[in-house]
Amino acid sequence: MTLLNPRGTLALILLFGQLLFLFPTLPLQAEEIQSENSKESVAPQASERHEPEGIATYYANHYNGKKTRSGARYNPEKMTAAHATLPLGTKVRVVNLANDREVVVTINDRCRCRKHPFIDLSRAAAAKLGFLGKGTARVKIIPLDDEDA
Numbered sequence: 108m109t110l111l112n113p114r115g116t117l118a119l120i121l122l123f124g125q126l127l128f129l130f131p132t133l134p135l136q137a138e139e140i141q142s143e144n145s146k147e148s149v150a151p152q153a154s155e156r157h158e159p160e161g162i163a164t165y166y167a168n169h170y171n172g173k174k175t176r177s178g179a180r181y182n183p184e185k186m187t188a189a190h191a192t193l194p195l196g197t198k199v200r201v202v203n204l205a206n207d208r209e210v211v212v213t214i215n216d217r218c219r220c221r222k223h224p225f226i227d228l229s230r231a232a233a234a235k236l237g238f239l240g241k242g243t244a245r246v247k248i249i250p251l252d253d254e255d256a
Contacts (some may be wrong), residue, residue: 151227162227163246165199165233175216183230189216193250200249201228203236210235211251 160165166189171182177195188227193199193214202209210232218227230239238244 117214119165124159129159134225158247158249159225160204160245163189163203163228163233163236163238164225164242165228165230165239177215179215181216185229186210186212186232186235187229188212188232189227190214190248191218191220193248198251200251201232202235202247202249203238204245204247206237208236 134197166181166183168183170247172180172184173182175189179187188199190197190199195214195216197210199213199214200209200211210228212228212232216227218225226246228236231241235243236244236246
């Protein structure tokens with residue numbers, strides 16, 4: 108019977124060593140996947156909803172009359188907004204954290220995915236929130252259900 112050369116022996120040892128380390132971790136990985144799936148299936152209660160805070164801006168004048176992602180034309184007098192991730196047609200309550208003014212707007216456009224600013228409002232919505240001349244405001248966004256709207 109011929110023995111393996113030292114390289115072959117080393118390769119076999121490494122292969123078996125890797126297999127031994129693989130088996131104990133498989134049940135742990137399965138538990139992590141199951142726990143992640145169970146977290147997703149639980150619907151958040153109204154009190155547990157995530158209400159993100161960030162910087163709001165408003166559309167510049169040169170966007171007047173241009174098409175939005177929803178297909179409608181931008182009208183600065185309507186209560187609309189652009190958001191990077193919220194579904195089009197979603198109604199959200201936007202609260203200005205500086206003065207507690209709030210408006211309900213409909214998401215009808217997309218803005219770039221970025222951290223700040225994270226929502227672009229129509230000029231009418233910015234005026235009602237009280238930051239039309241300032242350019243930006245720190246706001247909180249609260250997505251509304253059909254019942255809330």
